[in-house]
Each structure stands twice: as structure tokens, then as C-alpha cells.
Amino acid sequence: IEWGNHDVLWMGAALGSRACIASVVRNCLRYDNTDVLERGYGISLRALVTFAQHLYPDKAPIQAAEKAITIMLFKEEGRLIERNPDLQMESRRLLHHIDFRGACAVLPGGRYELRKAYFPTIDENTDDPYQLTEEEDAILYDLCISFTESPALHRHVDFLYRKGSLYLTCNGNLLFHGCVPMNADGTFRAITYGGKTYAGRSWLDFCDRMARAAYLHREPAALDFLYFLWCGRLSPLSGREVKTFERTFLEDRTTWEEPADPYYRLLDDEEMCENVLKEFGLAPKRGHIINGHVPVKVKKGETPVKANGRAIVIDGGFCKAYHSKTGISGFTLLSNSRGLRLLAHQKIADVRTALAENGDIESVSETVELVSIHTTVGDTDQGREMQEEITDLYNLLLAYQNGVLKPQA
Incomplete structure (x- = not known):
């Protein structure tokens, strides 16, 4: 998580x-x-x-x-x-x-x-408006x-x-x-x-x-x-x-704008994404940045796939409060032996309506990346750890067979 x-x-x-x-x-x-x-x-x-x-x-x-x-x-x-x-x-x-x-x-x-x-609960005459009242503190x-x-x-x-x-x-x-x-x-x-x-x-x-x-x-x-x-x-x-x-x-809505880190603006820049991947020790041309936080406004034409596939933003706004902004109910990214697939979940009204009408969240599938050769367990991080353990056990076996290590009672 x-x-x-x-x-x-x-x-x-x-x-x-x-x-x-x-x-x-x-x-x-x-x-x-x-x-x-x-x-x-x-x-x-x-x-x-x-x-x-x-x-x-x-x-x-x-x-x-x-x-x-x-x-x-x-x-x-x-x-x-x-x-x-x-x-x-x-x-x-x-x-x-x-x-x-x-x-x-x-x-x-x-x-x-x-x-x-x-x-x-704020004393207008005090120099410290951040002081809690006794009731607030309790x-x-x-x-x-x-x-x-x-x-x-x-x-x-x-x-x-x-x-x-x-x-x-x-x-x-x-x-x-x-x-x-x-x-x-x-x-x-x-x-x-x-x-x-x-x-x-x-x-x-x-x-x-x-x-x-x-x-x-x-x-x-x-x-x-x-x-x-x-x-x-x-x-x-x-x-x-x-x-x-x-x-x-405040009434003035111009004060409501929330300045964001340049990262969010640069997320469409492939070179920036590759630099981030290198910073974390990953292959810049094969890896992907997968993050959320910023709901993707699908109804305004935004896409979750950025920088020629180097970045994927999978926050489509599953929270109901964002549905009016995004037009959907979020994304799920699936990774399997053939590559990456993105599911866009369509909105449903609420649980009661879904049950009454025998409905569910509908998903629209989109292939993000397709590999020509099936990925195997050996190609994954877990597979590489397993291979290291196998190699260690094999070298230990050779050490006993060649007399480098003597069996202990």
C-alpha cells in the first residue's frame, strides 16, 4: 500500500x-x-x-x-x-x-x-488568536x-x-x-x-x-x-x-486557487519522467511512474497516460465528491504477463440504485502497453529474489560436495 x-x-x-x-x-x-x-x-x-x-x-x-x-x-x-x-x-x-x-x-x-x-471562540482583543478556550481544549x-x-x-x-x-x-x-x-x-x-x-x-x-x-x-x-x-x-x-x-x-474565489508543485505541470515531459525513474534506480526507457492524487478530468479530454507512457495517473476520482469534475469513478491499472491494461470505471448513482437495478460499476478497458514476449515470474522482482536464493543454495551444495565445508554433527 x-x-x-x-x-x-x-x-x-x-x-x-x-x-x-x-x-x-x-x-x-x-x-x-x-x-x-x-x-x-x-x-x-x-x-x-x-x-x-x-x-x-x-x-x-x-x-x-x-x-x-x-x-x-x-x-x-x-x-x-x-x-x-x-x-x-x-x-x-x-x-x-x-x-x-x-x-x-x-x-x-x-x-x-x-x-x-x-x-x-476567539478573543478579538488578544494578541494570540491561536489560544484554545477551556471548552475547546477539553x-x-x-x-x-x-x-x-x-x-x-x-x-x-x-x-x-x-x-x-x-x-x-x-x-x-x-x-x-x-x-x-x-x-x-x-x-x-x-x-x-x-x-x-x-x-x-x-x-x-x-x-x-x-x-x-x-x-x-x-x-x-x-x-x-x-x-x-x-x-x-x-x-x-x-x-x-x-x-x-x-x-x-473568504468570498473572493480568486484566493481559493491552490498553487501546485511544478511536478504536476511537468508530468507530460518524457525527459523529466525518465530523470525521476533514474533517480530511483530504474530503467528510464522501460519503467513507468504510477501515481494518483490528482483526479483525471476525463470529461474534459484529459488522459491518464502521460509522457508517451512513462507516467500513468490512476486517480480518476473514485470519491463521489469528484464525479462532477472527472465524469468517471476512477481507474484501475492491471499488470499481467502481456503488459499493462487500464480500466476506466463509469459512474453509478449509489449503492441502493445499483442493487435495485441489478447494476454494477461498468469498466472501459484500454491497453496501455503490450509486450511481444510473455513476461515470466523470472522477469519480476520476486523472481529475481527466488533466483538469487536458488543460486545461493546451489553454491552451498557445491561447497559441501567439494569439501570446502564439512558437515557438522
């Missing part, structure tokens, strides 16, 4: 990162997915909903809870960013840029009108206990850590979720963290180590790093500047 940004967010929440917990709860409330928390993992939202209804009595309970947890998220996020300058996320720390009396936010691009200027404390003590959640997160990684090289292919951070000219971006500089593969290796350090040792910096992996501009699992604050509070 190659971790995506949503995976590491849940991993961070299960390990006790309060910023990750606030984001998970907000996402579940926003996308009507609270059953996963309450029924699936036994995490109650009652205290949050009760608190939110007092703050926003004119809102429906779920909407009120989303507004309340959003403010808690921005407070936790702001404190996390302040104590981790190496994450380079200062542009996401924005609560102190709100002009409460003027009902606007003063950002580098100018003054922008707020949708609403009602912030009942709610996050209880949620943190619920997340860290949920047996079902930890079974799933343990599985993700045992079977997962930030990237994988497999049979000549490179699999990862998001991007390899780059400069505009296609060179690997140098990123400094903790006094050391990383670029390309070394940055992804370091990110993988930090994610595991959070799991093994619960190091505060590593827990904060999981939140960075979820939404950081330099995160290989995100690679874009997430504008949650602007999309939540």
Missing part, C-alpha cells in the same frame, strides 16, 4: 496529533461521513456537537460542529506551524490576519471581505483519547504501517501517491529540515522515516510532520498549498 495524504492524516490522528484529529473530524462532518467515526471506530462527537450548538444555535447540528472544529483546527495548525519553521507553512497561519472589526482578512494580496465575522483532549484508544482504528493503522510505504519500486515501476518536489526547470527541489538538505529520492526516504518515527516513538516533531505530509506545499503526498482558510472564510 502506498500511503496517500488522507492515509497519513488518519495515521497521525490515531497516534494523537491534535491537528490531524481536528482535520479528520472536520472532513467527516463536511462530507457526511460521521458513521465511520461513531459506528466504525467508536469515537463520539456528542460533546463537540453539544458545544457547537450553543455557539451557533441558528445552524443544523452537523454544520455547527463543522464550524466549531474548523476554528479549533486553525488554532492547532497555527501553533504547529509556529513551532516547526522548517516545514515552510507560514503562509497557512492566517488567524492573526483577521481584522475582526473590519470584517476582513488582511493578506499579502490585499484586504478580503469575510463571509461572516462571527468568531465566538473537547480536543477527549477526542485525542478516543482516537488513540480505539482498537478498530489501531488495527487499521497498524496494517497501513506494516504493509505500507511512502513509495515502492516494483518490477521496474515507481509507485507513489503525489509528487517528487521539483523546481520549475524540472530539477529536484532542495529541501532543508533539521539542518540537513534533501532532494529527490532522499527527501521521500526521509519523509518515510519521519512517518515511522511517529509510529514507533510518538516523537512530537514526527507527529507534527504527519500533518505536514497531509497538506504541506513541500510534502510529496500533497505538493500543493491547501487553501482551507480562504475557502472557508
Whole structure:
């Protein structure tokens, strides 16, 4: 399993990162997915909903809870960013840029009108808008206990850590979720963290180590790093500047645009893809980059196959929220002895409709790559490991037969 940004967010929440917990709860409330928390993992939202209804009595309970947890998220996020300058996320720390009396936010691009200027849990006269109220702190404390003590959640997160990684090289292919951070000219971006500089593969290796350090040792910096992996501009699992604050509070939609890493723009460049494959020790002319993260807008004519087949983006937006953008329900890439085949899944309305009409997800098949000679087990990574073991055993047998090694009683 190659971790995506949503995976590491849940991993961070299960390990006790309060910023990750606030984001998970907000996402579940926003996308009507609270059953996963309450029924699936036994995490109650009652205290949050009760608190939110007092703050926003004119809102429906779920909407009120989303507004309340959003403010808690921005407070936790702001404190996390302040104590981790190496994450380079200062542009996401924005609560102190709100002009409460003027009902606007003063950002580098100018003054922008707020949708609403009602912030009942922020003291307008304080110098620290990131300070949690006693009630907010108590709610996050209880949620943190619920997340860290949920047996079902930890079974799933343990599985993700045992079977997962930030990237994988497999049979000549490179699999990862998001991007390899780059400069505009296609060179690997140098990123400094903790006094050391990383670029390309070394940055992804370091990110993988930090994610595991959070799991093994619960190091505060590593827990904060999981939140960075979820939404950081330099995160290989995100690679874009997430504008949650602007999309939540500001009317001006021009502020909603989320600048992305040059990697996504350069993905159609065959030379760039070959350089990435070489960086990870793979054959540039035969290997493939296989990644997701960015839904392919099929209905606008986009194709998942990039750079003459050197890259394949298999995120077609299986999530229902993306169906209107993509026009389909995602892709599945199949690899067999004859090559690569891509399945594009067509949309279905919902589970009830599919059952009532005896329907299923229909798939349109497309051959991406066809080999002239069947691939055998010996041509795969696993086959090469088996051959090495066979060779070792054969050499051991010869050593005994020739008297180099003497049998022991």
C-alpha cells in the first residue's frame, strides 16, 4: 500500500496529533461521513456537537460542529506551524490576519471581505488568536483519547504501517501517491529540515522515516510532520498549498486557487519522467511512474497516460465528491504477463440504485502497453529474489560436495 495524504492524516490522528484529529473530524462532518467515526471506530462527537450548538444555535447540528472544529483546527495548525519553521507553512497561519472589526482578512494580496465575522471562540482583543478556550481544549483532549484508544482504528493503522510505504519500486515501476518536489526547470527541489538538505529520492526516504518515527516513538516533531505530509506545499503526498482558510472564510474565489508543485505541470515531459525513474534506480526507457492524487478530468479530454507512457495517473476520482469534475469513478491499472491494461470505471448513482437495478460499476478497458514476449515470474522482482536464493543454495551444495565445508554433527 502506498500511503496517500488522507492515509497519513488518519495515521497521525490515531497516534494523537491534535491537528490531524481536528482535520479528520472536520472532513467527516463536511462530507457526511460521521458513521465511520461513531459506528466504525467508536469515537463520539456528542460533546463537540453539544458545544457547537450553543455557539451557533441558528445552524443544523452537523454544520455547527463543522464550524466549531474548523476554528479549533486553525488554532492547532497555527501553533504547529509556529513551532516547526522548517516545514515552510507560514503562509497557512492566517488567524492573526483577521481584522475582526473590519470584517476582513488582511493578506499579502490585499484586504478580503469575510463571509461572516462571527468568531465566538476567539478573543478579538488578544494578541494570540491561536489560544484554545477551556471548552475547546477539553473537547480536543477527549477526542485525542478516543482516537488513540480505539482498537478498530489501531488495527487499521497498524496494517497501513506494516504493509505500507511512502513509495515502492516494483518490477521496474515507481509507485507513489503525489509528487517528487521539483523546481520549475524540472530539477529536484532542495529541501532543508533539521539542518540537513534533501532532494529527490532522499527527501521521500526521509519523509518515510519521519512517518515511522511517529509510529514507533510518538516523537512530537514526527507527529507534527504527519500533518505536514497531509497538506504541506513541500510534502510529496500533497505538493500543493491547501487553501482551507480562504475557502472557508473568504468570498473572493480568486484566493481559493491552490498553487501546485511544478511536478504536476511537468508530468507530460518524457525527459523529466525518465530523470525521476533514474533517480530511483530504474530503467528510464522501460519503467513507468504510477501515481494518483490528482483526479483525471476525463470529461474534459484529459488522459491518464502521460509522457508517451512513462507516467500513468490512476486517480480518476473514485470519491463521489469528484464525479462532477472527472465524469468517471476512477481507474484501475492491471499488470499481467502481456503488459499493462487500464480500466476506466463509469459512474453509478449509489449503492441502493445499483442493487435495485441489478447494476454494477461498468469498466472501459484500454491497453496501455503490450509486450511481444510473455513476461515470466523470472522477469519480476520476486523472481529475481527466488533466483538469487536458488543460486545461493546451489553454491552451498557445491561447497559441501567439494569439501570446502564439512558437515557438522
